[in-house]
Amino acid sequence: MSPDHVTTMPSRPQPEPAALDEQALARLRELDPDGVNHLLERVVAAFLKSLDQQELVLSQGVDAPRDLNALRHVAHTLKSAAASLGATALSQRCAEIEALARSGREDGLKALLEGALDDIAAARLAMLQLVSPSR
Numbered sequence: 001m002s003p004d005h006v007t008t009m010p011s012r013p014q015p016e017p018a019a020l021d022e023q024a025l026a027r028l029r030e031l032d033p034d035g036v037n038h039l040l041e042r043v044v045a046a047f048l049k050s051l052d053q054q055e056l057v058l059s060q061g062v063d064a065p066r067d068l069n070a071l072r073h074v075a076h077t078l079k080s081a082a083a084s085l086g087a088t089a090l091s092q093r094c095a096e097i098e099a100l101a102r103s104g105r106e107d108g109l110k111a112l113l114e115g116a117l118d119d120i121a122a123a124r125l126a127m128l129q130l131v132s133p134s135r
Contacts, residue, residue: 021086054078062113072101079091
C-alpha cells in the first residue's frame with residue numbers, strides 16, 4: 001500500500017472534527033498562554049454548568065406548545081457562548097432557532113431543536129475531552 005493509505009488509530013476517542021473550532025480555542029488559549037490561570041478549563045466548566053438548563057428549555061420546545069420567547073432567549077445566549085468556545089455548528093443552529101422564534105414562526109423549528117440537542121451532545125463530549133486530565 002502507498003503511504004497515502006496509512007492510517008493511525010488515536011490513543012483515545014477524539015472530538016468530532018466539526019464539534020469545536022480550533023481557531024476559537026486558540027484565541028482563548030492566547031488569553032492564558034501558559035495555562036497558569038486555567039482559563040480554558042474555567043470557561044468550559046462555566047459553559048457546561050449553564051448548558052444543562054439551556055438544554056432543558058430546548059428539549060421542552062421540541063413538542064408543542066412552545067414558549068417562543070424562552071426559546072429565543074436561550075438560543076441567543078447559547079449562540080454566543082457556543083461561538084466563543086468554537087462550537088460553531090451549535091452556534092449557527094441557535095442563530096436559526098433565535099430567528100424563527102423572534103419572527104413567531106414554528107415551521108422547521110422542531111428539526112432545528114432536535115439538531116441543536118445533537119450539537120449540544122457533540123460539543124459537550126468534545127469539551128469534556130478537551131479539559132480531561134488524561135489529555
